[in-house]
Amino acid sequence: MDAIANTAGLVAASDQPTQAEAEAAVRTLIRWAGDDPAREGLLDTPKRVAKAYRELFSGYEKVPEDVLSRTFSEVSGYKDMVIVKDIAFHSHCEHHMVPFHGVAHIAYVPDGGVLGLSKMARLVDLYARRLQTQETMTAQIAQALDDSLRPKGVAVMIEAEHMCMAMRGIAKQGAKTLTTSFTGSFEMSASDQSRFIMLVRG
Known part of the structure; x- marks a missing residue:
């Protein structure tokens, strides 16, 4: 997709x-x-x-290319992963329209171009400001970066607390849901996935 x-x-x-x-x-x-x-x-x-x-829900008024259209090609030979971690967000569960909130961690390995660092935070907001599931949001962020930037690989991890679980139903506060999505070199390399997770956790 x-x-x-x-x-x-x-x-x-x-x-x-x-x-x-x-x-x-x-x-x-x-x-x-x-x-x-x-x-x-x-x-x-x-x-x-x-x-x-x-x-x-202002995320419906934008598309990823509004955020990701500009890249910088002068990277002086940099070939390692670029990570922006702890990007705070608030979203709403599409099942109950109740908030969920947390942080997103994003990494990519450049292949000829890099993004301004704020663009990744803007991309998270674009998808967070829609009715969402955490799983869909994780995949959308990874896919949008992969489609637009064409990097060697993308890694996305989201950690969030869902108010539909904390405020109603089972009513368990503090439980966190963790989702990941990997493309390209990250998808093919368990060691790259582990390094990404270690760096965002560290």
Whole structure:
């Protein structure tokens, strides 16, 4: 799957609900929860929620090429892995629309070009600001880097705590989920995977 070109499942702009429709939906949920959207404390809540959702899910307004289109070819012979670790993010589980949060660690081995370091953090935000599963998000980040940069290999690790597990259901706080995705040289070399994990853990 080409993560840059893939837009399957995304709503066309012409089908997107209006601001008024979004606010009406929030009022319905408030009533369904058992409260009165007309009481003073909740009067502006639908507007605030719609505004917050616009920001929290702003990743739908961008594609990876917006972030990854510019590379630098002058690397003075550097051939080892480039790592940006502990990239903090917040996302929302697509199953319950409840937050999950954590850190992403990304590495790649250049093959003729490198990214500005902030671009990897921007890529994490792009995918985090959508309804997600951690597994999908991990694979999307790796695939987008692989498709755009064409490096020798990409490694992505995400560690996150899911509020759908902490706040509801089994209600276990502090449990972490860890996912990884490897392409190219990382996929073919267990020693490169181990070195990546050692460096991000160290």
